[in-house]
Amino acid sequence: MKHIFIINPAAGKGKLQENIEKSIHHELKTKKIDYEVYISKSKGDIKNFITNKCEDNVQSVFYGCGGDGTLHEVVNACIGFENTYIGVIPCGSGNDFVKNFDNHDYFYNIDSQVNGEVINLDLIRAKDKYAVSxxxxxxxxxxxxxxxxxxxxxxxxxxxxxxxxxxxxxxxxxxxxxxxxxxxxxxxxxxxxxxxxxxxxxxxxx
Structure with a gap:
């Protein structure tokens, strides 16, 4: 399993991204965990990045490190690919998705994310797009x-x-x-x- 953290530098005015990236490396660099940190560059970049990764057919978890908009991009990019899972580390303006969970503070904990259980969630389909919240x-x-x-x-x-x-x-x-x-x-x-x-x-x- 590969853990891929996609950081949107523009989300939430960019206040938490640097700390999140440091936390990722601090928690994982000494452990036997295959991980990667990617900084998105522009609108549409996340979809292209995930599509290229999924074509390698490696079982992967893609963590959207940003707001609800970043999560939306990650989810829609992953639709249709097998062996693909999604996580989220909230650092956006609203972070509404994680508020649906009683333990939403766990989303900020890198260790909890990497070792968490996979659960199935519903999505809302609108034409050819999917909404999370x-x-x-x-x-x-x-x-x-x-x-x-x-x-x-x-x-x-x-x-x-x-x-x-x-x-x-x-x-x-x-x-x-x-x-x-x-x-x-x-x-x-x-x-x-x-x-x-x-x-x-x-x-x-x-």
Whole structure:
């Protein structure tokens, strides 16, 4: 089993990545564990890196070291490959996925990650993509999309960026016209402020 840690240097304003990389080497360099640390370079780079690794057909665990967006990229890159497992070390703005677990502090422990048990989790499929935690339509999706506008502001946390993005989007035209089909027969038509399909109890940093 190979343990591959993919660090997104842009996640969470880059505050924790250096410490995470040091912790990985500190915990694993003296142990008989096959591991690698990779620093992602740009959008789409994670998918290319994982695809190349998976083609080697080596049983591997890919750890997304970043936020929920990084985890999303890792999951979608791994879809369709066998002998592939996924872990996450949260260092993003919201880190909503790990909040679904009572023991989410374990996600920060490298030793716990490497020696942890594998569990199966559901995903949400939207066309040809998979969502780990939530799939948003409407106002929420617009707010999440606009968060990047505020992430470079000093002293603004992940939840703070989300709140500022909400205020920003309130100034725009609200409502999306949607046809919602439930269980293949019930149809809801109208203008909706937002819609959320949730695979957990936390999103938007809270």
């Amino acid at each position: 939530v799939c948003n339509i409407g106002f929420d999706a617009d707010a999440a999309f606009s968060m990047h506008k505020f992430k470079k502001i000093p002293f603004i946390t992940g939840s703070g960026c989300y709140i500022m993005s909400v205020i920003y989007n309130l100034s725009k035209k609200l409502g999306k016209k949607l046809d919602v089909i439930i269980d293949n027969n019930e149809v809801l038509k109208g203008s909706f402020l937002l819609g959320v399909v949730a695979n957990g109890h936390s999103y938007g940093g809270g």
